[in-house]
Amino acid sequence: MLSDIEISRQCELQPIENIATKLGLMKDEFDSFGETKAKVKLSSQRRLKNHADGKLVIVTAVTPTPYGEGKTVTTIGLTQGLDALGKKTCCCIRQPSMGPIFGVKGGAAGGGYAQVAPMEVLNLHLTGDIHAISSAHNLAAAALDARLHHESRLGAQAFTNQSGLEPLNINTDRIFWRRVVDHNDRSLRQIEVGLGQPNGPEHASGFDITASSELMAILALSRSVEDMRVRVGRVVLAESRDGELITAEKLGVAGAMAAIMLDAMAPTLMQTLSGAPCLIHAGPFANIAHGNSSIIADDIALKLADVVVTEAGFGSDMGFEKFCNIKVHQSGKSPDAAVLVTTLKALKSHASDQDNSDVTEPKQTRLEAGFANLEWHINNVSQYGVPVVVTINRFEHDCPKELAWLLQKVRASKAFGCEISDAFSQGAEGAKALADTVLAACEQPQHFKFLYDHGLPLREKLLTLAEVGLGAAGIELSAMATQQLEKLQAEGFGHLSICLAKTPMSISHDPTLKGVPNPFVIAVEKFTLNAGAGFITAHAGKVMTMPGLGLKPAYLNIDIDNQGNIVGLA
Numbered sequence: 026m027l028s029d030i031e032i033s034r035q036c037e038l039q040p041i042e043n044i045a046t047k048l049g050l051m052k053d054e055f056d057s058f059g060e061t062k063a064k065v066k067l068s069s070q071r072r073l074k075n076h077a078d079g080k081l082v083i084v085t086a087v088t089p090t091p092y093g094e095g096k097t098v099t100t101i102g103l104t105q106g107l108d109a110l111g112k113k114t115c116c117c118i119r120q121p122s123m124g125p126i127f128g129v130k131g132g133a134a135g136g137g138y139a140q141v142a143p144m145e146v147l148n149l150h151l152t153g154d155i156h157a158i159s160s161a162h163n164l165a166a167a168a169l170d171a172r173l174h175h176e177s178r179l180g181a182q183a184f185t186n187q188s189g190l191e192p193l194n195i196n197t198d199r200i201f202w203r204r205v206v207d208h209n210d211r212s213l214r215q216i217e218v219g220l221g222q223p224n225g226p227e228h229a230s231g232f233d234i235t236a237s238s239e240l241m242a243i244l245a246l247s248r249s250v251e252d253m254r255v256r257v258g259r260v261v262l263a264e265s266r267d268g269e270l271i272t273a274e275k276l277g278v279a280g281a282m283a284a285i286m287l288d289a290m291a292p293t294l295m296q297t298l299s300g301a302p303c304l305i306h307a308g309p310f311a312n313i314a315h316g317n318s319s320i321i322a323d324d325i326a327l328k329l330a331d332v333v334v335t336e337a338g339f340g341s342d343m344g345f346e347k348f349c350n351i352k353v354h355q356s357g358k359s360p361d362a363a364v365l366v367t368t369l370k371a372l373k374s375h376a377s378d379q380d381n382s383d384v385t386e387p388k389q390t391r392l393e394a395g396f397a398n399l400e401w402h403i404n405n406v407s408q409y410g411v412p413v414v415v416t417i418n419r420f421e422h423d424c425p426k427e428l429a430w431l432l433q434k435v436r437a438s439k440a441f442g443c444e445i446s447d448a449f450s451q452g453a454e455g456a457k458a459l460a461d462t463v464l465a466a467c468e469q470p471q472h473f474k475f476l477y478d479h480g481l482p483l484r485e486k487l488l489t490l491a492e493v494g495l496g497a498a499g500i501e502l503s504a505m506a507t508q509q510l511e512k513l514q515a516e517g518f519g520h521l522s523i524c525l526a527k528t529p530m531s532i533s534h535d536p537t538l539k540g541v542p543n544p545f546v547i548a549v550e551k552f553t554l555n556a557g558a559g560f561i562t563a564h565a566g567k568v569m570t571m572p573g574l575g576l577k578p579a580y581l582n583i584d585i586d587n588q589g590n591i592v593g594l595a
Contacts, residue, residue: 026450029136030594033144036298045294048115048302049329055294058152061143064291065304065325067250073328079113080467081327081358083411084336085345086366087402088539089529090374092384095136095418095449099366099456100336101297102139102448103416103463106456107332108301112464115326116301117335119318120155120293120308121148122236124209124572127580131595138452141295141303145591154244154289155207155235155308161257161285162205162238166230168278169195169202169262169271170218177226193271197228199264201553207235211573233570236310240286242558245307245319246355250290254283256557270516272556292322299453302330311338313526313570315347315560320356327358332467339529341365341402346494349409350476351522351560359473362466363406363413364459365440367399369423369431375540387424396434397541401496401532403440408493410472412441416459419445441466479522483514486523487563491547495532498544506563509552513561522560526568534566 027035041063045055054069084100097118104116118141121133126148134144141147150156173195176184181192206213213232219225235241239260247253258274265271273279292306304326306319316338326333337344345363353359372395373384382388399415406413415435417428428445435443442462447455477489487510491497502510513519525547530536533545553562574580582593 026137028595029132029134029140030144030592032138033134033140033142033298036142038142038296039300041294041296044296044300044302047300048294061146061295062152063294064152064288065294067291067321069325070249070321073325076328078327078358079330080332080361081323082332082334082362082364082463082467083345083348083360084334084364084366085341085402085406086339087371087399088340088342088375088532090371092368092370092374094366094368094371096336096366097133097135098137098139098449099364099416099418099446100334101135101141101303102446102452102456103364103459104301104303104334105139105297105299105448105453106460107334107464108299109453109457110460110464113329113331114301115304115330115333116297117304117306117318117322117326117333119336119338120151120305122155122234122308122310123149123207124234124236126594127574127583128209128572128578129575131579137449138298139448139456140298141305142298145594147295147305148594149591151305152293154293154306157285157289158238158240158244159205159207159235161282162235162240164285165260165262165273165276165278165282166202166204168276169200172276173197173226174219174224178223190277193276194265194267195271196264196266197226200228200230200262202262203231203233205233205235205238209234209572209574211571214569214571231571234310234572236308237313237570239555239558240282241307241309242314242555242560244286244289245309245315245317246352246558247290248320248324248356250287253286253290254279256559257283257286258557260557261554290321292319292325311344311347312529312568313562315351315524316344317348317352320352323356323358332464340532341405342495342532343529345406346476346490347524350490351524353473354475354479354522355559359471360411361471362441362463362469363411364463365399365402365406365413365415366418367415368418368420369427370420372396372399372431385420385422387427389427389430392427392431395540396431399435400438401541403435403438405494407439409476410474412466412469413439414459414462414466415440415443416446417443418449419447421450441469479520483510483519483521483523483561487549490523490525495547496541496543497533497547499546501546501548503548503550506549506551513552513554518554518556518561521556524555524560524562525565526562527565528568
C-alpha cells in the first residue's frame with residue numbers, strides 16, 4: 026500500500042471554493058489561502074444563527090496504546106462514509122501541534138484513504154493559528170516582566186509619575202504565566218529569566234508547549250470574538266505582594282493579545298480525500314487541556330450540515346469526558362451519538378503486563394481478557410446518556426475469527442451497535458456500514474447528562490470525576506493542592522469545571538496500570554486556575570506541559586526532495 030503522503034498527493038483535490046459552496050457558505054463568507062484551504066469568516070455565524078442544528082457525533086476511543094487505534098482515521102472515514110450516503114456532512118478536528126509531528130506521534134491528518142488533504146499542509150503551519158497563540162501568550166509574559174522591571178527600577182511613586190499607571194507590586198514568587206513554543210523541548214521546562222543587569226528582576230519561569238496555553242483553550246471555547254476578548258481579560262497572570270490577582274486586563278495587555286488572536290478565531294476549511302468538508306480549529310491536548318476542537322467550528326458546521334463529526338483526544342476517560350463536562354457545559358450542544366474506536370491489537374495490549382506475545386498474532390484468550398477495557402469505555406460513554414457505536418478499526422493482519430467474536434461480544438453489551446471499519450484501506454466505501462449505524466444511533470431519544478452538578482464545590486466535583494468518572498476509590502490531595510483548592514473556592518472560582526490532567530495511557534493516573542485498574546486513588550499534586558477558559562486543571566501524576574524529544578524523533582525522517590516536495594511526513 027502507498028504511504029499516507031503518497032496517497033494524499035495522488036488524489037485530485039477540488040478547488041477550496043467548491044468545497045465551501047458544497048458546505049453552504051456564501052462567496053463573501055470565506056477567504057481562500059491558495060487552492061486547498063480557506064478561512065471561514067465569523068460573519069457566517071450571524072447569517073446562520075436561526076438555522077436548525079444538524080446531528081453532532083463525537084468520536085472517542087479505548088485507552089490508547091503505542092500501536093495507534095485510528096481515531097482520526099475513523100473520524101475522517103465516517104465523514105466520507107456519511108457523505109457517500111448522501112448526507113451533507115462536515116467534520117471538525119483540531120489543528121496538529123508541531124511538537125508531536127516532529128516527536129513521536131507524527132501527523133494528525135488521518136491515514137490511508139481516510140485523510141484530510143493535503144496532509145502536509147494540515148500538519149505544518151496551516152494558516153498560522155498556533156503561531157498566533159504563541160505570540161499572544163508570549164506578549165503577556167513579556168509585558169509582565171517589563172512591568173516588573175520598570176516598577177522595580179523606578180519605585181512605585183516615580184513609576185506612577187512617569188507612566189500614569191498604578192503600580193501592580195508583582196510578587197516574583199507568584200508569577201503563574203510562563204512562555205510557550207510549539208515544539209517539544211525539555212531543556213526549557215525550567216528556566217531563570219532576568220539574568221544580568223539591567224534585565225531583572227530575576228525570577229524562576231519556564232516554557233510549556235503552545236497547545237497547553239490557556240489561550241488555546243480560550244480559542245476553542247469562545248463563542249464569538251466578543252466572548253474571546255472578555256475571556257482573555259480574565260486570564261490570571263500573577264499575584265501582587267498583597268495577594269491580589271493580576272489579570273491580563275489589569276496589566277493592560279488583554280486588548281493587544283486579543284488583536285493577535287483575531288484572525289485565529291476563524292476556522293480553516295479543508296477537504297477529505299473524497300471531497301467532504303472539514304473545519305480545522307484550535308488544538309488543545311487532552312492530557313493537559315480539554316482536548317477538543319472549537320465551539321465556533323461546531324456551531325458553523327451544525328448550521329450547514331446534516332451531520333457533524335468531531336473528535337475528542339485520547340480515550341473516553343480523557344477527551345470525551347472533557348467534551349461533556351467542559352465543552353458541552355459551555356456550548357450547550359450535547360452529542361447525538363458517540364463512536365468508540367477499538368482494535369484487536371489495543372485490546373490484547375490491555376490484557377496483561379506479563380504477556381509479551383505479539384499483539385498482531387491471533388490469541389483468543391488475550392483478546393477476551395482485554396475486552397474488559399472496551400467494556401469499561403462503553404459503560405463510561407453510556408453513563409452520559411449518549412448512544413455509543415463501537416467500531417473495530419480493521420488491520421490487514423486481523424484474525425477473522427477474533428473479529429467475529431468481538432462483534433458478537435460488543436453487540437451483547439450496552440453499545441447501540443458495532444461495525445468493522447475499513448476506512449483506512451477503502452475510504453468512504455469502507456465506512457458505509459458504520460455510517461448507517463451511526464445515523465440510526467442519532468435518531469435515538471436524547472438523555473444527555475453531565476457527570477457532576479457544576480454548582481457543587483470544587484472538591485466534590487473532583488471526587489465525583491474520580492469515583493464515578495474513572496472508578497477510583499477516592500482522591501488524595503497533596504498539602505499544596507489542598508491549600509490551593511481552598512483558596513480557589515474562597516476566591517469565587519468554585520463554579521468552574523474540573524479539567525483532570527493525567528496520563529492517557531491508563532484509566533487511572535498511573536500509566537503502568539493497564540486494562541481496568543482496581544483499586545486506585547487519584548493523587549492530585551496541584552491545581553492551576555484557567556479563569557478565562559472556565560476550568561481549573563487538577564494535575565494528577567507526572568504529566569508534562571512541555572514534552573521532550575525521544576531517542577529517535579520523527580524529524581529524522583522528514584526532508585524535502587529536489588522538486589521541493591516534503592518527504593517522510595507520516
